[in-house]
Structure formats: structure tokens, C-alpha cells
Amino acid sequence: MKGQSDRVVRQIVIVGGGTAGWMTAAALARKLSGTRANIRLIESAEIGTVGVGEATLPQIREFNRMLDIDEADLMAQTSATIKLGIEFRDWGKAGDHYVHPFGVHGEPIGPVDFHHHWVRENARGRAEDFGSYCLAIEAARHQRFDLPPENPASLLHAYTYAFQFDASLYAAFLADYATARGVDRIEGKVIAVDSDGETGFIQSVMLESGQQISGELFIDCSGFRGLLIEQEMATGFADWSDYLPCNRAFAVPCKIADPVGPFTRSTARSAGWQWRIPLQHRIGNGHVYCDRYISDQDAVDLLMKNLEGDPIAEPKQLFFRTGKREKLWNRNCVAIGLSGGFLEPLESTSIDLIQSGILNLIALFPEKQCAASDVDEYNRLMDLEYDRVRDFLMLHYVLNQRDEPFWRDMREMEWPTSLGEKIEAFKRRGIVPQYDHGLFQPASWLSVFIGQNLLPETCDPRVDAISVADRTNQLEHIRRTIDNRVGQMSGHLAFLEKYRATYSGAAEDAA
Numbered sequence: 001m002k003g004q005s006d007r008v009v010r011q012i013v014i015v016g017g018g019t020a021g022w023m024t025a026a027a028l029a030r031k032l033s034g035t036r037a038n039i040r041l042i043e044s045a046e047i048g049t050v051g052v053g054e055a056t057l058p059q060i061r062e063f064n065r066m067l068d069i070d071e072a073d074l075m076a077q078t079s080a081t082i083k084l085g086i087e088f089r090d091w092g093k094a095g096d097h098y099v100h101p102f103g104v105h106g107e108p109i110g111p112v113d114f115h116h117h118w119v120r121e122n123a124r125g126r127a128e129d130f131g132s133y134c135l136a137i138e139a140a141r142h143q144r145f146d147l148p149p150e151n152p153a154s155l156l157h158a159y160t161y162a163f164q165f166d167a168s169l170y171a172a173f174l175a176d177y178a179t180a181r182g183v184d185r186i187e188g189k190v191i192a193v194d195s196d197g198e199t200g201f202i203q204s205v206m207l208e209s210g211q212q213i214s215g216e217l218f219i220d221c222s223g224f225r226g227l228l229i230e231q232e233m234a235t236g237f238a239d240w241s242d243y244l245p246c247n248r249a250f251a252v253p254c255k256i257a258d259p260v261g262p263f264t265r266s267t268a269r270s271a272g273w274q275w276r277i278p279l280q281h282r283i284g285n286g287h288v289y290c291d292r293y294i295s296d297q298d299a300v301d302l303l304m305k306n307l308e309g310d311p312i313a314e315p316k317q318l319f320f321r322t323g324k325r326e327k328l329w330n331r332n333c334v335a336i337g338l339s340g341g342f343l344e345p346l347e348s349t350s351i352d353l354i355q356s357g358i359l360n361l362i363a364l365f366p367e368k369q370c371a372a373s374d375v376d377e378y379n380r381l382m383d384l385e386y387d388r389v390r391d392f393l394m395l396h397y398v399l400n401q402r403d404e405p406f407w408r409d410m411r412e413m414e415w416p417t418s419l420g421e422k423i424e425a426f427k428r429r430g431i432v433p434q435y436d437h438g439l440f441q442p443a444s445w446l447s448v449f450i451g452q453n454l455l456p457e458t459c460d461p462r463v464d465a466i467s468v469a470d471r472t473n474q475l476e477h478i479r480r481t482i483d484n485r486v487g488q489m490s491g492h493l494a495f496l497e498k499y500r501a502t503y504s505g506a507a508e509d510a511a
Contacts, residue, residue: 006368007367007368007369008035008367008368009037009216009217009365009366009367009368010036010037010038010216011037011038011040011214011215011216011217012028012032012037012038012039012040012215012216012217012218012219013040013041013042013205013213013214013215013217013218013219014039014040014041014042014218014219014221015042015190015205015218015219015220015221015222015227015228016041016042016043016220016221016222016223016227016337016339017041017043017171017175017185017221018043018171018221018223018337019167019170019171019337019351019354020221020223020336020337020338020339020354021041021043021171021219021221021337022041022171022172022174022175022178023063023171023174023351023354023355023358024219024221024336024354024358024361025039025041025174025175025178025183026067026174026177026178026181026183027063027066027067027358027359027362028183028358028362029177029178029181029182029183030066030067030068030181031066031362032365033181038184039178039182039183039184040183040184040185040186040213040215041178041183041184041185041186042186042187042188042190042205042207042213043185043186043187044187044188044189045187046189047189054164054165054166054167054277054279054284055083055086055162055163055164055264055275055277055345055348056083056162056163056164056165056348056351056352057102057162057347057348057349057351057352057439058102058160058161058162059162059352059355059439060162060163060351060352060355061160061161061162061163063355063358063359067177069177071501072499072500072501074170074173075163075165075496075499075501075503076500076501076502076503076504077169077173077503077504077505078163078165078166078169078170078173078503079165079166079169079279079280079281079282079503079505080163080164080165080166080279080280080501080503081163081164081165081260081262081278081279081280081492081496082145082161082162082163082164082262082492082495082496083102083161083162083163083164083262083263083264083348084101084102084103084136084137084139084140084145084159084161084262084263085099085100085101085102085103085136085137085140085263085264085447086099086100086263086264086265086266086347086348087099087140087263087264087265087266088100088265088266088267088268088396088448088451088452089265089266089267089268090267090268090402091266091268091273091396091399091400091451091452092399092400092401092451092452092453093400093401093402093453094402096451096452096453098130098131098447098448098450098451098452099131099134099136099137099140099141099263099447099451100347100444100447100448100451101131101134101136101137101140101159101443101447102136102159102160102161102162103134103135103136103137103158103159103160103443104134104155104158104159104442104443105118105130105131105133105134105443105446105447106118106133106134106155106156106475106478107154107155107156107478108155109463109466109471109474110462110465110466111462111465112460112462112463112465113432113442113460114133114478115130115430115432115446115450116430116459116460116462116463117459117463117471117474117475118130118133118475119430119455119456119459120459120463120471121471121472121475122455124468126472126475127475128475128479130446130447130450130451131447131451132479132482133475133478133479133482134159134443134482135156135157135158135159135482135485135486136159136160136161138482138483138486139159139262139486139489140261140262140263142486142489143259143261143262143491143492144262144486144489144490144491144492145161145262145489145490145491145492145495146488146489146490146495148160148161156478156481156482156485157485161262162348164264164277164278164279164284165279166279167351169505186207186211186213188207188208188209188211189207189208190205190206190207190222190227191206191207191208192205192206193205193206193227193228193231193232194206194212195232195233199331200233200331201331201332201370202215202218202228202232202233202331202332202333203215205218205228216332216368217332217334217366217370218332218333218334219333219334219335219336219361220333220334220335220336220339220340221336221337221339222339223337223338223339224320224338224339224342225339226325226335226339226340227339228333228335228339229325229328229330229333229335229339229340230325230339232333233330233331233333235325235326235327235330235335236325236326236327237321237323237324237325237326238323238324238325238326239321239322239323240322240323240324240343240390241321241322241323242413242414243322243390243394243413243416244322244343244344244390244393244394244397245290245292245322245410246272246288246289246290246322246344247290247291247319247320247321247322248288248289248290248291248296248299248317248318248319248320249286249287249288249289249317249318249320250286250287250299250300250303250315250316250317250318251284251285251286251315251316251318252285252286252303252304252307252311252313252314252315252316253282253283253284253285253311253312253313254282254283254285254307254308254309254310254311254312255282255283255309255310255312256278256281256282256283256308256309257283257308257309258308260278260279260280260492260493261278261492262492264276264277264278264348265277266346267306268400268402268407269287269289269302270293270294270302270404270406271289271290271293271294271299271404271406272287272288272289272290272293272294272299272406273287273288273289273346274286274287274288274302274303274306275288275345276308279503280496280502280503281503281505282312283307283308283309285303285307286303286345287299287300287302287303288344288345288346290406293404293405293406294406296317300315300317303315320342320344321342322342322343322344323341323342324340324341324342324343324382324383324386325339325340325341327375327379328340328341328357328378328379328382329361329370329375329378329379329382330375331370331375332366332368332370334357334361334378335357336354336357336358336361337350337353337354337357338350340353340357340382341353341386343386343389343390343393344393346393346396347389347392347393347440349389349393349439352439353385353386353389356381356382356385357382360378360381360382361378364377364378385439387416387418388435388439388440389439389440390416391416391418391419391422392439392440392444392445392448394415394416394419395419395422395423395445395448395449396448396452397410397411397413398410398411398413398415398419398423399423399448399449399452399453399454400452401452401453422445423454426445426449426454426456427454427456427457428456428457428458429456429457429458429459429460430456430458430459430460432445432446432449433445
């Protein structure tokens with residue numbers, strides 16, 4: 001028994017705080033409770049975090065439930081609003097707009113998926129806007145929200161939701177959660193790393209104070225620097241700048257002027273795009289761009305010109321390179337968050353990739369020797385996750401019909417084979433990617449395909465098994481059902497008050 005006990009990881013060191021570090025610490029404190037694992041997190045108050053990622057995906061609710069976090073309390077402490085999807089403006093061509101929802105479009109008619117029937121009716125000029133057949137989209141457009149039913153009567157009543165919140169407040173919330181459950185926060189900067197000469201495993205890190213922190217499993221949450229995974233272990237980086245060339249951003253909060261609706265907005269600009277993320281006490285804004293097509297000064301001027309309210313801070317510039325480490329788990333070091341990779345925040349995937357990294361680590365939690373089979377499986381799963389996100393982000397760019405140099409070059413770039421196959425399958429037959437697990441199920445792909453004006457050349461031939469009149473009536477029934485349900489829902493801000501999720505720091509911020 002002693003030999004078996006010696007193989008168990010007891011000493012876990014997390015380098016870096018922020019959203020990635022404290023999500024990791026909170027999850028490990030919860031899932032390793034009772035194992036006598038000692039979890040220490042090293043962070044320095046002098047080292048800033050990126051801290052602008054404020055929009056999430058519905059999977060964040062599963063993470064919070066795993067921690068037994070009260071949702072209304074979390075929302076109240078992080079200035080959270082509801083998110084039913086992302087509105088895209090001007091991405092196909094100027095004047096276009098559509099919503100990528102957290103819900104489905106319509107419901108199958110007979111044995112055939114809804115979108116095939118919609119395409120046939122649209123060709124006849126008898127269909128409404130594709131989004132009008134989705135409850136999540138119509139609720140977002142009308143600034144309405146109620147908690148979705150646990151057992152919806154039909155797909156027409158099914159939807160889910162995420163949050164728009166202050167990421168720094170979320171990290172602080174989880175820091176309190178984790179430290180209350182035994183995580184030891186150590187203030188300091190790591191200045192040296194000691195590794196075993198034979199195995200290459202990290203044995204300890206030294207702080208600027210001279211303190212040495214030993215461990216058996218090290219988790220790198222140090223951000224873009226990749227302090228352990230790259231600077232110490234030279235893992236290597238797969239550069240995806242040819243696929244996603246935007247490499248800079250300006251971010252700035254502003255006062256609220258327009259209604260705080262339950263959705264994020266992304267507006268295409270001449271050399272990138274601008275985000276709008278409404279929180280309860282402010283609006284988060286940013287301009288993501290490629291510096292080969294626009295100067296930094298023009299980029300920040302464009303952002304500031306398009307704010308809806310007065311700025312409440314100076315714009316902050318961010319520099320990044322899209323891609324991922326060749327391995328997110330190398331020896332006894334796991335990179336989670338920006339240390340593992342970065343994909344621009346177009347679809348709010350940053351926090352979800354952190355969550356995937358944490359959950360896969362928990363599922364494959366190692367013994368001290370970090371078996372190669374566990375490491376390889378973790379890297380396989382994370383590679384797949386990053387590849388799928390990359391393809392979906394690229395989809396928005398390659399389907400544009402805009403005429404600026406940046407957008408023309410994005411259309412004409414070389415696509416990954418995996419993306420080309422997905423586009424061709426939809427273009428020819430209306431076939432949509434479907435995964436057993438992971439992000440971006442058919443409704444997501446459909447929203448971008450159709451929202452950016454790509455329609456299939458042929459439909460499923462079984463659509464003709466029903467009469468034109470019956471199909472028209474079915475589409476109208478779906479639309480009326482959704483309209484009636486939206487009319488019964490609460491206003492978004494009224495829901496927050498009823499849910500007791502009103503931001504608890506509002507008075508303090510106003511002062």
C-alpha cells in the first residue's frame with residue numbers, strides 16, 4: 001500500500017491567477033476534496049491580467065453547477081447579464097445582421113431537418129428571416145428572458161443561456177471560493193524554475209523573495225508568457241496567424257446608453273471587428289484588428305468613434321498571436337488558458353477553452369509519473385477542441401462578401417481541409433457538422449452559413465414528401481408559436497431584479 005500511496009500527486013502548484021488560475025484552483029479544490037492534495041497558487045499583484053473576456057458560452061453554467069455555486073449570487077457579484085447569443089452585424093456584407101443563438105431553429109418537419117424546408121420556402125419567397133424561427137433569437141431581439149423549462153414541450157421551447165460578466169470579478173469570486181476550501185495563495189513572482197536533469201519534470205519554482213515552491217504537478221496559467229510550458233520546457237507553438245491574422249486589439253469600457261439586452265454584438269469593421277458586451281454597470285467594448293491593414297491610431301480612433309456612451313477608462317491595447325502550444329500537457333506541466341493558446345474572442349471561446357482544459361485534466365488526473373497515455377489523450381482532446389474552434393471562427397471570415405483589402409484576403413486565404421469539407425458539404429447538400437461532444441453544434445453552423453448568405457444548392461429530397469401548402473402552414477405555425485412565447489417572457493432587466501441578480505457593487509461604482 002505504501003508504494004501505491006507514493007504514486008499519488010499531493011503537491012499541485014498553479015503559476016498565475018486571473019480567470020484561468022482561479023477557475024483551475026476552484027475546480028481542483030472541489031473535485032480533489034478529501035484526497036489530501038495540497039493546492040498552491042502563485043500570483044503577483046504587480047502582474048496584470050488580460051481581463052477583458054466578459055462573454056461566455058452556456059457550458060459555464062455546468063462549471064458553476066459543478067462547484068455548487070448559486071447562480072443569482074454569482075450574477076449579483078460579477079455584474080452579470082444574460083446572454084442568449086451573439087448578434088453579427090455587417091459580416092456578410094454591409095447592412096447584414098444575424099444572431100448566432102443558444103437554441104435551435106425551428107423543429108424537424110417529418111423526417112427532415114427544419115433548415116431544408118426553410119431553404120425551399122425561402123427560394124419561393126415565402127419564408128421569414130431564418131432567425132425568426134428561433135426562440136432564443138426572438139427573445140434576444142425583444143430584450144426578453146425567462147429561465148428555460150427543464151423539460152420543454154418541444155424543440156420550439158428549448159434554449160439555453162450564458163452570461164456576460166466582469167471577468168476580473170469572476171476571478172475574485174472564485175479566489176474567495178478556492179481559498180475558503182484550502183487553496184493556498186502565495187504572493188510573488190517566479191524568477192527561476194528547477195527541473196530534473198533526466199526526466200525534464202519540473203521540481204520547483206523560485207520566487208523573487210527567494211522562497212522555493214516544490215510540486216509534483218505544475219499548472220501554467222501565466223498567460224501569453226507561458227512561463228513554464230514555453231520559457232522553461234520549450235514546448236513549441238503552432239502559429240495560426242495565416243488562418244486568423246488579427247493580432248491586436250484595443251479595449252475600453254463606456255457608460256450605458258442603449259438598452260442592456262441579453263446578447264453580445266460583433267460588428268465587422270474595415271480590418272477586423274468590434275465587440276459590445278453589456279454588463280449591468282457598464283458596456284465592454286473592443287476593436288480586434290490586423291495591423292497590416294490599419295494603423296494603431298486609426299484602430300483606436302475607430303473604436304472610440306463608435307462607442308455608444310462616454311468612455312470610463314483609457315483604451316487598453318493588447319497584442320496577441322493566434323495559435324496553440326504543440327502540447328498543452330508536457331511532462332508534469334499542463335498549460336491552461338492563454339499559456340496554452342489564444343483564439344480571438346469572436347465566439348466567446350476563451351473561458352470555455354479554460355474550462356475544457358480543467359475538466360479534461362480532472363478526468364485524466366495523473367499519478368506522479370504522468371503516464372504517457374494520459375498525456376497523449378489530453379493533448380488529443382485539446383487539439384481537437386482548438387481545431388474545431390479555429391474552423392468555426394474562420395467560417396465567419398471566409399464567407400464574407402465585403403470589398404475592403406482585409407476582407408478580400410480573408411476570402412481568398414487557404415483553408416484547412418477540415419473547414420473546406422464542412423463548407424462544401426453544406427453548399428452541395430445542406431449537410432451540417434454534428435459532433436458527439438464539444439462546441440458548435442448544427443444550430444451554430446447554420447446561423448453563420450445562412451446568416452452570411454451561403455445557401456445549399458440542393459435540399460434533402462424528402463422535403464417534397466409534404467405539400468407546399470402543408471410546409472407553408474408548418475413554418476407559419478412555428479413562427480407564431482415562438483412569437484406567442486416571447487410575448488409571455490419577462491423583460492431582461494426585470495428578470496435580473498426578479499432573480500435577485502442585481503449587481504451588488506452598483507452603488508459603490510456609482511460613488
